[in-house]
Amino acid sequence: MTRQSDLLTYFRPEIEKIIEIGALASPSIPQAADRVRYVDRLTTPELKEHYAGVAPQVVDKLVDVSYIWESGPLKPSLKDWYPVELVTASHVIEHVPNMVAWLNQLTDVLTPGGHISLAVPYKQKTFDLHRPVSTLGDVLEAWSTNAPRPGLRHVIDQRRYGVRVDGNNCWFDDPTPDRFSRVLPEIAGLNGFIDRWHAGDYVDSHVWVFTPDSFSEIIKDLNALELIALEICKGPTIYGHEFIVHLGRTNAKMRRSAGVSLSNTAGSVVPPSKDEGDLHSGERQVAPDMSGIRADHSARYAFGLDHLKGSLRGADIFCGTGYGSAMIAERGHTVIGIDRSADAIDYANDHYSTASTLYAVKSWPFTLAPDIFDFIFALESLEHVEDGRTFLKALAQALKPGGTLILSSPNQTLFPFQPDRHKFHIRHYTLEELTEMLRETGLSMENWGGQDIYDFTDGKQILLSEGKAPVETEKTGQFITMVARKR
Numbered sequence: 001m002t003r004q005s006d007l008l009t010y011f012r013p014e015i016e017k018i019i020e021i022g023a024l025a026s027p028s029i030p031q032a033a034d035r036v037r038y039v040d041r042l043t044t045p046e047l048k049e050h051y052a053g054v055a056p057q058v059v060d061k062l063v064d065v066s067y068i069w070e071s072g073p074l075k076p077s078l079k080d081w082y083p084v085e086l087v088t089a090s091h092v093i094e095h096v097p098n099m100v101a102w103l104n105q106l107t108d109v110l111t112p113g114g115h116i117s118l119a120v121p122y123k124q125k126t127f128d129l130h131r132p133v134s135t136l137g138d139v140l141e142a143w144s145t146n147a148p149r150p151g152l153r154h155v156i157d158q159r160r161y162g163v164r165v166d167g168n169n170c171w172f173d174d175p176t177p178d179r180f181s182r183v184l185p186e187i188a189g190l191n192g193f194i195d196r197w198h199a200g201d202y203v204d205s206h207v208w209v210f211t212p213d214s215f216s217e218i219i220k221d222l223n224a225l226e227l228i229a230l231e232i233c234k235g236p237t238i239y240g241h242e243f244i245v246h247l248g249r250t251n252a253k254m255r256r257s258a259g260v261s262l263s264n265t266a267g268s269v270v271p272p273s274k275d276e277g278d279l280h281s282g283e284r285q286v287a288p289d290m291s292g293i294r295a296d297h298s299a300r301y302a303f304g305l306d307h308l309k310g311s312l313r314g315a316d317i318f319c320g321t322g323y324g325s326a327m328i329a330e331r332g333h334t335v336i337g338i339d340r341s342a343d344a345i346d347y348a349n350d351h352y353s354t355a356s357t358l359y360a361v362k363s364w365p366f367t368l369a370p371d372i373f374d375f376i377f378a379l380e381s382l383e384h385v386e387d388g389r390t391f392l393k394a395l396a397q398a399l400k401p402g403g404t405l406i407l408s409s410p411n412q413t414l415f416p417f418q419p420d421r422h423k424f425h426i427r428h429y430t431l432e433e434l435t436e437m438l439r440e441t442g443l444s445m446e447n448w449g450g451q452d453i454y455d456f457t458d459g460k461q462i463l464l465s466e467g468k469a470p471v472e473t474e475k476t477g478q479f480i481t482m483v484a485r486k487r
Helices: 002-006 044-054 056-061 098-109 136-144 152-161 187-198 212-224 295-305 323-330 341-350 388-398 431-440
Strands: 018-021 036-040 084-090 110-121 229-241 242-249 313-317 336-338 357-361 372-381 399-410 443-451 479-485
Touching: 098 110, 098 136, 110 229, 136 212, 152 187, 187 336, 212 229, 212 242, 229 399, 242 443, 295 313, 295 323, 295 372, 295 399, 295 443, 313 323, 323 336, 323 357, 323 372, 323 388, 323 443, 336 341, 341 357, 372 388, 388 399, 388 431, 431 443, 431 479
Parallel strands: 018 036, 018 084, 084 110, 313 336, 313 372, 336 357, 372 399
Antiparallel strands: 110 242, 229 242, 399 479, 443 479
């Protein structure tokens, strides 16, 4: 079997949708194949402009890029071209700053039983010869910190320890140092790279260094940790300076999904956006099923649901990715989830849609019809609006007489508002302030509870054990959840 035929093992006649990432001028699947779409971080004109200066011989051979994917979820970038049965990528994975996040984004667009086929540089036959192999700890550190770009050590190690490899050297069974010369012989030449990195530049580098065995071990370990839902189904097989490996999507549930970091504080595997409306602003839980949703968030919905009886009709205001709306529907209620983020609503429709849920994009301030809902959930929403009283008044007038409002918000007394930490919050409220605001809008407190979520020892914000997550009735906590009735 040749390298090319191995890489196309799962390119079968019955497959309808395929994506190839980073094909540039050497696509694994010919452009003539109407079942493939090419994904890159730059448009075709931008790629041609870039390579005109560094490799003009490839400009006329560059593929026509179909979709642009720079960071964050892949699915929105593909528009209507998903789910796909096959993803291929040659010499891409070694460049991605966050390997776990990248694999999970690919998994998210795969059909059940779909495959990811990768061509990966083989350390022993490339310029990474003298660099150590990447470890599980390296991979987890990049994942837990949501690494947005190659680290300084990756930038420096590739230039300091990288060696030139020609077409003959890479085929030696036992390469020795005297067959190679350094890419950057003078250490002073590193200063420019150090300055660029400290200036915030994205300096492309090989972040990951693998042998076939080390890659296989990391994939196996990530599966054991329930961080990915992929397993090796063929390979790795060595072809000169690279190896081909095929990953298959499994039905395994991920204990920590693509939307939750090790510390469970970031809420996203991509760097938080500066736009609150962005799916990955850090204000929303992003996970394809409930196993990836933090227990303290779902506990607020559970607390409110315990106060609803029968089969009712209501709204979930600032619903985010829709997991709470799905919880409400599971209890036999019909609910409309509303959020300002179109990406969040798309995610809700993709992952948390049921026969009893409806999702809509609306930005506050919006108008709700009077006396229409039996209940309204507004969890972690009040702190995001300029005028809390006007917001509560709008919700109250939309409730039927006797209707229920379930509200939650950070407690100013125990979780004080800090502009540098809570960049998308307007303010926090005390229990007394919330009680008075509810009274002023015609609502009577029926029950309330609190949660302690964080440890602030030494000025740090560290997530406590999820055993601390349940809402405890009439307990003063860092977060307050309230149940109120319309008089």
